[in-house]
Amino acid sequence: MTTSNTSTRKAAVIGAGQAGITAALGLLDAGFVVTVYSERDQRALRDSVPATGTALIFGEAQAAEEALGLPTYLDRAPLHSGLTVRVAGGGEELIDFDGAFDGFHGLAVDTRLKADERLTTFLERGGRFVVDTVTPERLDPIAADNDLTLVATGRGGLSGLFEIDETRTVYDAPQRSLLTVTVTGLGYDESVFAHRSPAGGGRSGFSIVAEQGEGWWGPYLHKDAGPSWAFLGWARPGSDWEKRFAAADSAESAHRIVTDLYRDYLDWDLPEVLATEVIAEDPHSWLKGAVRPVFRRGAGHTAGGHPVAALGDTAVAYDPIAGQGAQSGLIQAQRLVTAAAAHEGPFDTAWITAQYEAFLEFRAEDAAKVTRLFLSDPEFAEIGNQFFAAAAADPRFASALVSTLHRPQAAHSVNSVADAHELIAAVTGEDAATVLGRFRPAGRFSRSQYSTAATTA
Numbered sequence: 001m002t003t004s005n006t007s008t009r010k011a012a013v014i015g016a017g018q019a020g021i022t023a024a025l026g027l028l029d030a031g032f033v034v035t036v037y038s039e040r041d042q043r044a045l046r047d048s049v050p051a052t053g054t055a056l057i058f059g060e061a062q063a064a065e066e067a068l069g070l071p072t073y074l075d076r077a078p079l080h081s082g083l084t085v086r087v088a089g090g091g092e093e094l095i096d097f098d099g100a101f102d103g104f105h106g107l108a109v110d111t112r113l114k115a116d117e118r119l120t121t122f123l124e125r126g127g128r129f130v131v132d133t134v135t136p137e138r139l140d141p142i143a144a145d146n147d148l149t150l151v152a153t154g155r156g157g158l159s160g161l162f163e164i165d166e167t168r169t170v171y172d173a174p175q176r177s178l179l180t181v182t183v184t185g186l187g188y189d190e191s192v193f194a195h196r197s198p199a200g201g202g203r204s205g206f207s208i209v210a211e212q213g214e215g216w217w218g219p220y221l222h223k224d225a226g227p228s229w230a231f232l233g234w235a236r237p238g239s240d241w242e243k244r245f246a247a248a249d250s251a252e253s254a255h256r257i258v259t260d261l262y263r264d265y266l267d268w269d270l271p272e273v274l275a276t277e278v279i280a281e282d283p284h285s286w287l288k289g290a291v292r293p294v295f296r297r298g299a300g301h302t303a304g305g306h307p308v309a310a311l312g313d314t315a316v317a318y319d320p321i322a323g324q325g326a327q328s329g330l331i332q333a334q335r336l337v338t339a340a341a342a343h344e345g346p347f348d349t350a351w352i353t354a355q356y357e358a359f360l361e362f363r364a365e366d367a368a369k370v371t372r373l374f375l376s377d378p379e380f381a382e383i384g385n386q387f388f389a390a391a392a393a394d395p396r397f398a399s400a401l402v403s404t405l406h407r408p409q410a411a412h413s414v415n416s417v418a419d420a421h422e423l424i425a426a427v428t429g430e431d432a433a434t435v436l437g438r439f440r441p442a443g444r445f446s447r448s449q450y451s452t453a454a455t456t457a
């Protein structure tokens with residue numbers, strides 16, 4: 001259905017995760033009459049499910065929220081000032097660097113908290129909220145009754161309405177098994193993870209064990225416990241870590257598995273991990289699973305032929321290793337709202353497709369590329385080797401490399417080792433060979449001397 005009368009335009013958003021509710025609030029503020037359809041009521045969205053993911057976001061995604069007039073949580077969440085990285089493999093401790101974020105902070109807000117607070121604002125401003133599990137049959141009359149219908153039901157839900165884009169989808173299966181758990185017990189001062197960076201608990205920390213997978217710790221804002229820490233682990237198919245992750249069945253067991261993992265494989269960070277405690281009031285403070293990275297088509301159609309637009313994880317699903325999913329959904333939501341507010345014609349298949357293609361070009365394709373780089377995808381393995389060695393040799397390049405999580409577009413033109421060398425030279429102002437010539441293997445990572453007596457949680 002279409003109308004060009006801007007004062008009466010109607011929009012429906014299916015799914016009240018952070019992408020859906022952010023777009024709904026934006027459309028409401030842009031003058032649309034907006035209805036959000038959710039399979040769960042507000043209380044259940046907050047308290048009966050785990051967070052969809054860690055949802056660490058950086059400067060560009062925060063700018064998208066600001067552009068919609070929404071709070072960024074910069075004043076509430078513990079901030080990340082950079083990322084420290086350690087790479088081990090073949091029994092060797094190989095690469096060690098500390099990358100400062102260049103002009104922005106990272107922050108990870110519980111997706112349940114953000115969606116809940118945005119839903120409250122949406123209702124206060126006159127938005128309509130309907131608790132209904134929308135089926136493809138039910139979607140048809142909804143799309144018929146609205147000028148614009150956004151489908152933001154996550155990776156499952158109604159995503160099957162949108163055809164997989166085989167030209168952009170490179171994996172036929174998940175590349176890692178995931179385990180995450182949120183905990184308390186650690187503060188953010190310089191004594192926490194001091195062996196990784198003088199910035200201590202202001203950094204998040206990433207460790208790669210080539211044969212097993214990756215582990216990450218970072219400051220987090222939990223819906224009940226407030227400032228806390230999140231662990232996120234990736235296990236390679238067939239690895240010991242994969243077996244361990246599969247055994248998690250509660251927050252307590254996930255926490256135990258992570259503690260044992262650090263004792264057995266990542267002992268340099270063990271004292272901090274031993275200081276952490278499960279969040280007793282939230283039985284959903286953990287999650288396991290796997291994500292197949294998938295690009296879908298931006299426009300789908302209901303049985304009656306009404307066009308609907310995919311948003312957030314419904315449109316593009318990323319492995320979380322480079323923290324792109326939540327960021328992508330927020331930026332896509334802001335772009336869609338801005339374009340819809342300015343558009344006077346129908347929100348037809350051509351309009352939806354044009355917005356989506358522009359978004360893929362603007363960010364999503366580069367976000368997927370950086371994700372592949374951090375996943376050690378064989379196609380990017382040699383580029384990754386050069387980048388990580390340059391980061392270890394030069395703090396300017398370390399900063400540039402970790403800042404690709406915020407602006408993945410920096411990797412757009414890097415498709416070969418020669419391109420990688422060009423970027424290293426552009427960032428450092430030195431010949432890449434000179435920078436790489438300074439690289440020395442780590443030898444042995446410094447071990448944590450952290451003691452709980454030295455900090456407060």
Ligand SMILES: Cc1cc2nc3c(=O)[nH]c(=O)nc-3n(C[C@H](O)[C@H](O)[C@H](O)COP(=O)(O)OP(=O)(O)OC[C@H]3O[C@@H](n4cnc5c(N)ncnc54)[C@H](O)[C@@H]3O)c2cc1C
Pocket residue numbers: 014015016017018019020037038039040045052053054055056057111132133134135152153154155156157158178179180232287291311312313314320322323324325326327328329
């Ligand atoms: C382990 C892990 C870690 C992650 N870490 C990061 C990170 O650090 N940084 C980052 O940017 N991204 C990260 N991500 C990705 C990020 O969490 C997701 O991209 C983001 O939260 C998805 O939001 P969404 O609103 O698109 O979908 P969802 O949060 O899945 O919301 C979809 C909503 O739709 C509802 N729904 C489903 N079906 C229906 C239906 N038929 N009718 C009505 N409602 C329906 C669901 O109940 C849900 O509320 C991570 C993901 C994982 C798995």
